[in-house]
Structure formats: C-alpha cells, structure tokens
Amino acid sequence: MAFVESLTGRTGFPPAAQMDAPAFRVAPHNVEAEQALLGAILVNNDAYDRVSDFLKSEHFSEELHRRVYEVASQLIRAGKHASPATMRTFLGEHDLGGITVPQYLARLAAEATAVINAKDYGRLVYDLAIRRTLINIGEEVVNTAYDAPVELSPRDQIEEAERRLYEVAEQGLTNGGFQSFSQALTTAIDMAAKAFERDGGLSGIATGLSDLDKKMGGLQSSDLIIVAGRPGMGKTALATNIAFNVARAYEFELAPDGTHKTKNGGIVGFFSLEMSAEQLATRILSEQSGVQSSAIRRGGISELEFQRITAVSREMNTIPFYIDQTGGISIAQLTARARRLKRQKGLDLLVIDYLQLLSGSKSKEGNRVQELTEITTGLKALAKELAVPVIALSQLSRQVESREDKRPQLSDLRESGSIEQDADVVMFVYREEYYLANREPKPGSEEHIKWMADMHQAHGKAEVIIGKQRHGPTGAVELSFEAELTRFSDLAREDHLPERM
Numbered sequence: 001m002a003f004v005e006s007l008t009g010r011t012g013f014p015p016a017a018q019m020d021a022p023a024f025r026v027a028p029h030n031v032e033a034e035q036a037l038l039g040a041i042l043v044n045n046d047a048y049d050r051v052s053d054f055l056k057s058e059h060f061s062e063e064l065h066r067r068v069y070e071v072a073s074q075l076i077r078a079g080k081h082a083s084p085a086t087m088r089t090f091l092g093e094h095d096l097g098g099i100t101v102p103q104y105l106a107r108l109a110a111e112a113t114a115v116i117n118a119k120d121y122g123r124l125v126y127d128l129a130i131r132r133t134l135i136n137i138g139e140e141v142v143n144t145a146y147d148a149p150v151e152l153s154p155r156d157q158i159e160e161a162e163r164r165l166y167e168v169a170e171q172g173l174t175n176g177g178f179q180s181f182s183q184a185l186t187t188a189i190d191m192a193a194k195a196f197e198r199d200g201g202l203s204g205i206a207t208g209l210s211d212l213d214k215k216m217g218g219l220q221s222s223d224l225i226i227v228a229g230r231p232g233m234g235k236t237a238l239a240t241n242i243a244f245n246v247a248r249a250y251e252f253e254l255a256p257d258g259t260h261k262t263k264n265g266g267i268v269g270f271f272s273l274e275m276s277a278e279q280l281a282t283r284i285l286s287e288q289s290g291v292q293s294s295a296i297r298r299g300g301i302s303e304l305e306f307q308r309i310t311a312v313s314r315e316m317n318t319i320p321f322y323i324d325q326t327g328g329i330s331i332a333q334l335t336a337r338a339r340r341l342k343r344q345k346g347l348d349l350l351v352i353d354y355l356q357l358l359s360g361s362k363s364k365e366g367n368r369v370q371e372l373t374e375i376t377t378g379l380k381a382l383a384k385e386l387a388v389p390v391i392a393l394s395q396l397s398r399q400v401e402s403r404e405d406k407r408p409q410l411s412d413l414r415e416s417g418s419i420e421q422d423a424d425v426v427m428f429v430y431r432e433e434y435y436l437a438n439r440e441p442k443p444g445s446e447e448h449i450k451w452m453a454d455m456h457q458a459h460g461k462a463e464v465i466i467g468k469q470r471h472g473p474t475g476a477v478e479l480s481f482e483a484e485l486t487r488f489s490d491l492a493r494e495d496h497l498p499e500r501m
Helices: 002-008 015-020 031-043 046-051 063-077 084-090 101-110 115-146 154-170 181-197 210-216 235-248 277-289 293-298 303-316 331-344 368-386 398-402 418-422 432-437 446-458
Strands: 224-229 251-254 260-264 268-272 321-324 349-353 390-395 425-430 461-469 475-482 487-490
Touching (some): 031 046, 031 063, 031 101, 046 115, 063 084, 063 101, 084 101, 115 154, 210 461, 224 235, 224 368, 224 418, 235 268, 235 277, 235 321, 235 349, 235 390, 235 487, 268 277, 268 331, 277 303, 277 321, 331 368, 349 368, 368 418
Parallel strands (some): 224 390, 224 425, 268 321, 268 349, 349 390
Antiparallel strands (some): 251 260, 425 461, 461 475
16 A cells, blocks of 8 residues: 555555544545556557557546556557557656656556456456446536526536436446457347237338338337428328327337337327427327327318317327427437437437527537537437437428429438438428419410419329438438328329229
8 A cells, every 4th residue: 555655645544634624535546557558558559459449537536647548548559569668758757756756657567467357357447437427427417506596497407417328327337348240230130020920011101101111111229210390291291190100000018127118100209399299289189180280280171071080189189299399409418318208218310490499519609510410320229229209390491492393302402411321211392283283374375274283283292302311212202292281191092092993
C-alpha cells in the first residue's frame, strides 16, 4: 500500500483529523487495477487490443493514468510500439511524490498483470468509472431539484436524467466485437422461420396494404422509414392507416418467462406533434367507420352512422395504440418517452408526425441542417436500439411545385441530405388528382374535355413511390385513396375482380 501512496501522492488523515472531519465518501476507484492494466499494455501491446473497444482514457480515475492510456492508444493505433522508453517524451513532467515519470513507467511495467487478465482488469476499471458517472448524475439531479429554474418542470428534469442514464447504458458495452458467420446465419434463418409463420409470409410487420407489403416485405425491424410528401398528399393519412392496421392485427403468445411476445401486428406508439390526440382519434374513427370526420365533428350523422361509429370505437378501445400529442419536443425527449413506452407497455412500431417539428440539442441552435442531421441520426439509433421500425413523416421542399412533373424525388427532401443518408426506406406520397383539380380549364373547351378524362383516370388513386430501399426494389405502388375519409386501401384491379356473370 505504501508503494501505491508514493506513486499517487496520497497520504492518510492523522487520527485527530479523522475524528473531527465529517465522514466524506470517496468515489469508487481502484488505483492498483489501473496500474496493473497499464503495465500490461506497456509490457505487451496486445493487451490494448483486449480492452480498446470499450475502455476509454476518461474511465481512469487518475489524471496521469488517463494521460498514459491516451498516449499509448495513439502510438499503438499509429502502428508504433508503446513502452516506457517510447512514451517518456510524450508525458511531460508530473508531481509524483519524489519519483520521475520514467521511473513511474518502469514501476508500472514491473507491476503488470498477465495479458490474459487484461480484459478482466479493463472491465473493473470501466465498471468503477460507470459508478462514478452514476454518482455525478445523481448529485446533479439532487442539486437541480433543489435549485431548479422556473422554466424547468419536474417532467423535463426526469426526462433529462433518463436520457443521461441511457447514454451511460449505451456506452462502452464490453460484449461487442465480431461474431462468427454461423451466428449471423442462425439469426437469418430465425427471421425466415418467423416470416414463414407470420400472416402473409412477411419478414416484417404487415402494413395492411398488400401491394405495399409485397414491395417492402413488411416494415422491417430497426429500419428508419421516411414518408414524405407535399401538404395535401395524404402522408399523415397513410401513416395513421398503417399504424391502425398494425395495432388492430396485434396478437401475442406467452414467452417462457411469462411475458407477451408479439406474434402478429404490433404495439404502436404515435407521436402526433401537429394534431391533438382528439383530432387524430377522430380521423382514425372516420377512416374505419366510413363516416366523414367533418360530419362527426358537426354531429350531422344518421342513426346508422352513429351505430357504425360506436361499433368501431369499441374495437379501437381494445387495440394497443398509444398517442403522445406533446408539441415541440426534442429528439432527446422523444427518445426517452419511446424507451419508457417500450419498457412499460411494449413497442413494435413507432410513428412520428412529423420530422420538422422535432428540435435538436441547444448546441445546434441556429444551424437547422446540423439540427436535422442530429434528429435523423437519433431516430436511426433509436430504431436500432429498440429493434422496431420507426416511421417518420417529412415535408418536401417547394421546388416540386416548379416542375412540370410533380412526382417527388430524393433531392426534394427538405433541409438536409441526412434524411436520405440515414433512412433505410424513403417513400413519397403522390396524388395526381390533387394537382389536376387545381388546373381546371374553361368548361366546354377541348382542354376541359381532356382534363375531365384525366380526372376520371386519376380519381381515387394515389401512388406511393419508393425512392430508396436498402433491402429491396424501388418503384411505385398504386393505392386507392378516399379523400373524404382520408383512407388508403389496396387498389381493385381488373385482373383481381371476380368474374362477371
């Protein structure tokens, strides 16, 4: 112990001081483990490879140890040898209680643990660093709760604490690294088996729109799916249609540990940043009952329509569909709430309406492109972390309106190329009927006759254009769209119709 104290400059309190001083607790640390690990790295640089994927310099409790590990890391990554002799010139002068830096490095090498034990020592150093971080977070939570500014609500503080705790949980996992191809193959076979058992034979969650499912194979786990379109195209309607179809199809089976395991459909979380929960519920009620939402709001419905609404509402009461209507939330708050829903209720599909209404961190204020990059990167990371598909709606830039062909393209995605980069699937909603209706020629003219023919051809139809898909083909899918009910469904085709008598 005397050796450790001489190296770190620590000395004990005199007995009288110990009796008079309050009982302060020292943050958890293990200087001996840090020294043994650093010594192992200096003796054999292979020890660094055993800990480098999870251990960082900030995980060491001693400032000098952080500096030694950082310099050794830089040398090894540069293909050079890290040893007491090669490192001495990079460390400068430190007060080590009467010994020099070269002497300290030599003693570290002398106290080294075996290379085979390096990972265990690295885990110990890492775990103690995590405990220190938890102590810091706890102290900040307490101090903020005592002296919270007026604008900081308790809910905001809870979400900030939750975000920081999850950041700690996500960092430096010690079980990462390469896996054998046989393990990856087993996972792929399991996915194929689930697809074989699931309704429709899809590898992902069925959207309830058969033609779209055939093109995409369903909504794939961990995918970030962008649904984009100009105002009035029906992107929110498509998202609510898919979300309701998924929730309505939900079936589960009991896992061996007694928890519910999703068999078909899924539990849906819907962030409605633009519409209130009541407006969203009214829209879905209209879609499913076949009664126009405007009539529902006015009360101008017949007794038969009211019975339909009542029947649909009874069904809607039983489905696992959860709505968060908070406007103007940040990506950090959204992430915290999605994690909480997954933990408390379960989660199989997350929908955000819409992307541009989210905010990033305060450090990105003033630069919307960087802020949107942070948001899309965060949503993709959330999809991977929760292992669920995330559907995020997005606005398109006005340059669409200046073209003759109004069909959207990837370059029309508003504000940032990060949307295209981070997304696994990008879908555009396009309705020719919307644009034709705004270009009606003078009645009675030849142009009007042609316009009426075009309107008849386009009436009740919509296109979902898949502009990007990492694991499937791109192209357009035609759907039926009932504008009065904002409802998408499969398009009835001549070759799918029953035979006429």
